[in-house]
Structures are given as C-alpha cells and as structure tokens.
Amino acid sequence: MSHAVKIASVEGLAGLTIGRLAHELRMSKSGLFAHFRSKQRLELATIDRASEILADEVLVPGKAAREGIERLWSLCDLWIKHIERHVFRGAYFFTGAFFESAGRQGPVPNRVTKVVSEWFGTLKDSVQAAQKRDEIKLDADAERISYQLDGLLVGAYWAHLQGGREAFREARSAILRLLASVATEELPSGAFGSLSAWRKFLERRDQ
C-alpha cells in the first residue's frame, strides 16, 4: 500500500487508479483488480495505510510523552516534524484530502473526515488531561484551545507551501505562546518564552 499512498499523497485519490498502481508495481492490472475489486476499495485501503503512517509518526510517539501540557506540545511538534521530514511526499494527506472531503458524503470522504476528527480528538483529550493534572486552567475551553492549535498547524503548512521559510519556527513560537496563556501557575510562564527555554524547562524537570 506504500506505493498507493505515495501516488495519492501527491496527486490525490483521484489520481490513484488500479491501472496506474499496477504500472508502478509492475503487476498485472487484472491481478490487482482481483485483490481490490473496485477503485473505492483501493481508495479506502490507501486512506487506512496513510492513517497508520500518521499514527506511527505523530500519535504513537506523541503518546510516549508525559501526559499533560508536555504531551500536547509533543503532538503539535511531531505534527510539524512529519511535514518537515516529508513523511508524505505531497500535501494531500490529510490537509488536501480533508478540504476536498468536507461537505461530501460517502465512504471515502467519511473515512478521510474520520482520520482528521480522530487527530482533533487526540488534541482535545490531551488538553483535558492537562487540565486534570492542573497544568492548564480549568476554566479554559479545551475545544477552543484544540481548534486554535490545529488552526496554527494547518495555517503554518499553508504558509510553508507558499514559500514561507519561517512558517514552522513561527508556528512553534505561536503554539508556545498559546500554551503559556492557558497554563496554570504550576508551569512557569517564563518557560514558554521560546522553544529553547521550554526545552530547558522540560530537561530540568526531568532530571
């Protein structure tokens, strides 16, 4: 499925056909058709594989971080890293795919929307866990914080694709400023002054 993900991540699911994939894999079209049986099944399998890659690169390592504001930061940082490291060759999974799927019904757009919703749910769960640990103020709106974080990530990706060289550095700073604005006294606001200051704070605490 990695080949299918590579094709679709650049050209979209529309550019992915059984014939095209057979050509890339040097397999017979009839053999691949016997396996997938329809373009829609091929598309769904490709979305599932892309979703697994996203989980491996962002969600799983993010959950390795200490629960609380640290995990929230780690998830955002790993999301940016998966773009910086070109985990997907193009910009389709899952930004282009989600904009294309929004407002549509059907197995394919529903599956794309589900992946993006799960990512949003992970962010929101992390905000709420940070509130339970008294690291984010209880009167802060977890959903609103999650939308703001997610918007910062996607907006930075957009700016980066347009040529903004500082887009990811600025996004990381903006995320730290947002986290600082909702953090409790438990976390020193000075720690969020910059990325390096935040890293130093985490290192010191872990010693």
Add this chain to the structure above:
Amino acid sequence: MSHAVKIASVEGLAGLTIGRLAHELRMSKSGLFAHFRSKQRLELATIDRASEILADEVLVPGKAAREGIERLWSLCDLWIKHIERHVFRGAYFFTGAFFESAGRQGPVPNRVTKVVSEWFGTLKDSVQAAQKRDEIKLDADAERISYQLDGLLVGAYWAHLQGGREAFREARSAILRLLASVATEELPSGAFGSLSAWRKFLERRDQ
C-alpha cells in the same frame, strides 16, 4: 462555467468530467467536447472562472477600501465572508485545490498555484502600502505579516470545517491583534481591541 465551478468546488477537479457537466447542463457530450476539446481545457477554464468569482467577492471589493491597514483588514474580512456566505459550494477552491497542487507540475496545478500566489501578493502589497502610509511600522517584515494573516485565514477555515463554531470570530480577533502589534503610533492601539472598537475607529476617522 458556473456549473463546472459548482461541481469542482465540492468534488475537486478530478470529479469534473465533460460527461458529468453535459449531464448537469442537459447538453450533448459531443457538443461540450467540441467546445473544450479536452478535460484539461475544461479544468483550466473552471479554475479561471473560480478565480474570477474570488476576485469579484474578495479582491475587487477589498480594493474599494482606503489603501493602508484598512484595506488589509478589509481583504481579510472579505476572505472570511466569502466562506461564511458559501460563495463556493464546497471547500475545494482554493484551499483543497492548492494543497492538492503543491509540489506538482503541469498546466492545472500551475494555474491553481498562480491564483493562490496572486492572493498572497495582494496581501503583501497591502502591507507594504500600509507601511508607505506610515500605518504599519517600517521595520516590520511585510512578507512575514502576510504569511501570518494568510495562515490565520486558512487555519480558521480548517477549524470551521471541523465544527469550530467560533473559528471565524476568533480569526477576526487574532487578525486585529496581529495588526495592532505592527501598527504605528498613527493608529491608536485601542482601536484594535475588538471588532466593534475597530469599526468605531474607522467610522470616526471617516467622518
């Protein structure tokens, strides 16, 4: 071309075929094919029509505003309004289209990228014009401000599509905060405190 824009704005350019358009328009497929001659020409004509709609709804009314920080605000506000008013039925033009086109070569992705770059250029020109009028600090980086504004807009659209009901209100506040942070003493920072305060400021000045 409006029918073609409607189809593509929901389903992407991949979902737009001459056969599909002929069916929607109750025209003969051969007649439409004689007109467009290829799917690529149909796609290019559809992008051009979508680009004209964007110009009519955002760029032209934006340029009616007084040059300077006021026009910059107006462009951002009109961009949000064109989403709120569902000018395009779906989310493809031009967010999905741009994420899908990024990193690809060819007449169709190049045309999409050109439309998005022109929008970015309009934002940047407006920042620079505001600097010439001494409304935005001369030492502020016009390109960086433009990327930040553009990122806020696209990030808000993303959050809105995910269900964030306050996404556009928050985006407008964030844009005003950003403008306040780069405005000169010429513009009272209090004016940017909220949307209504900013509107009052503009009304007073225009009296």
